[in-house]
Amino acid sequence: MTCIQSRLLTLLAALIAFPVWAAQGFTFDSIDGGTLSLDDWQGRPVLVVNTASRCGFTPQYDGLQALYDRYRDRGLIVLAVPSNDFRQELSTAEEVKEFCAVNFDLDMPMTDITPVRGPQAHPFYRWVAQQSGFTPAWNFNKVLIGPDGQITATFGSATRPLSTQMTRAIEATLK
Template sequence: MATNIYDFTLPALDGTTIDLSAYRGQPILIVNTASKCGFTPQYEGLQALWTQFHKAGLVVIGVPSNDFGQQEPGTSEEIGAFCQKNYGVSFPMAARSVVRGQEAIPLFGWLDAELGFLARPRWNFFKYLIGRNGQPVAWFSSITPPTSARVRNAVERALLPA
C-alpha cells in the first residue's frame, strides 16, 4: 500500500520509467494533459512554471490521458512532438495513461483515495500539487490556469524549506 507519491513509477513518454522516488523531498505538480482540448494551451503555463521554479526544486510531470472526450488519441511519439513543437515542453511527460475509474493507473487511484471525490479529474488539466513530504497539499481544476495566483502561491509555499 502506497504511503506517499514516492512509492510510484510512471511509464515515460520516451519508453523509459519515471521513478517518482528520484524526486524525494521536492514538490511535484502532476497534471493530466491532452493535446486536442480547449485547455491544451495550459502547456504553456506549465512550461513557464517549470522554467521559473525547476531550479528551486519544483518538478512538473504531465500525464497525457485520452479519458475525456478522446482528446489525446496520439502515439507517444506524436504526443511528444506536439508538446515540443507547440509549447516547448521540457518537463517530464508520462506515457498516455488512464486517470479515472477502475482502470486508473495506481498513482491516480492513490490521489483519489487521498483527496476524495471532489478532487477526481473531471476533465483534462486537473493539477495535483504534492509537498516535499510526498503528500498532496492542493489540487486545481481544469479552469484554474497554471499561471494563476492561486497555483503560483501554492507552488511557492510548497517550495519553502521543510
Template sequence: MACAYDFSLPGLTGGSVDLGEWRGKPLLIVNTASKCGFTPQYEGLQALWSEMEHELIVIGVPSNDFGQQEPGSAVQIASFCARNYGVSFPMTVRCHVRGAEVTPLFAWLAQQSGFLGRPRWNFFKYFINRQGQLDTWFSSLASPTSNRVRETATRLVLNA
C-alpha cells in the same frame, strides 16, 4: 502509508518517470491532453517548470479519458508538446486517470483528494508537498499562471 514518491510510470520517450527520484521536492502532477480547450495550459506549466526547475517538478500525464482528446501515440504526443509548447518537463505515456483501469498514481490521488478532487476533465493539477503527500489540487479551470496556483507552487518550494 503510501506517498507520491512510491509511484513510477513509463516515460513518454522511454525509460520511466520515477517520482522517487525527486523525494523531498514538491511535485505538480497534471493530467494532460493535446486536443482540449485547456491544452494552452501547457505554456503555463512549461513556464512554472522553467522558473522553478530545480525546486518544483512538473509532471505531465497524458490521458485519453475525457472526450478522446489525447488519441495520439507516444511519439505524436511528445512531438506535439515540444513543437507547440516547448515542453521539457517530464511526461509519462498515456494513462487512465479514472475508471476501472485507472493508473495506481491517480487511484492514490483520488483517494487522497476525495470525490471532488478526482479528475473530471483534462488538466487537473495536484500539488505534492516535500513529504510526498497531497497538499492541494486545482481543477482544469485554474490556469497554471493564476495567482492561486503560483502562490501554492511558491509556498511549497519555500517550505523547505
C-alpha cells in the same frame, strides 16, 4: 523500562519525526522510454497534470512550461500525464511528444498516455482519489504533491498554471 522497550520508543519517535514520503513507489512509463519514479523527486514538490493535445485547455502547456522554468531551480517538478480518458488525446505517445515539442517546446518530464480515472486509472490517481477524494473531472486537472509526499492541493482545469492561487500553493512548498 527495559533496553528493548527504550530502543523501540526511540525508533518510534524517529519514525514520527521523519514521516515516510507518502507518494512513494509510484512509477509512470516515460514518453521518452523507460520509467519516471516519484521516488526520484522525494523531498521536492511535484505538480502532476493530466493533459491532452486536442482540448480547449491545451494552451495551458505554455503556462506549465513557464511555471516549470520559473521554479525548477528551487526544486519544482512539473509532470505532464497525457491521457485519453476524455477522448481528446492523440493516438500514440510519439504523436503526443512531437505535438508538444513542435507547439510548446516542452522540456518538463512527460509520461506515456495514461488512464487517470475509473477502474483503469493509474495507481497514483487511485491513491489521490483515496487520500483526497479528488478525481480528474477533465483534462488539465492538477495535483500538487509537497516535499513530504503528501497531497498539498488540487486544482481543476480552469485554474491557470500561473494564477496567483497556483503560484502561492507552489511557493508554500518550496525550500
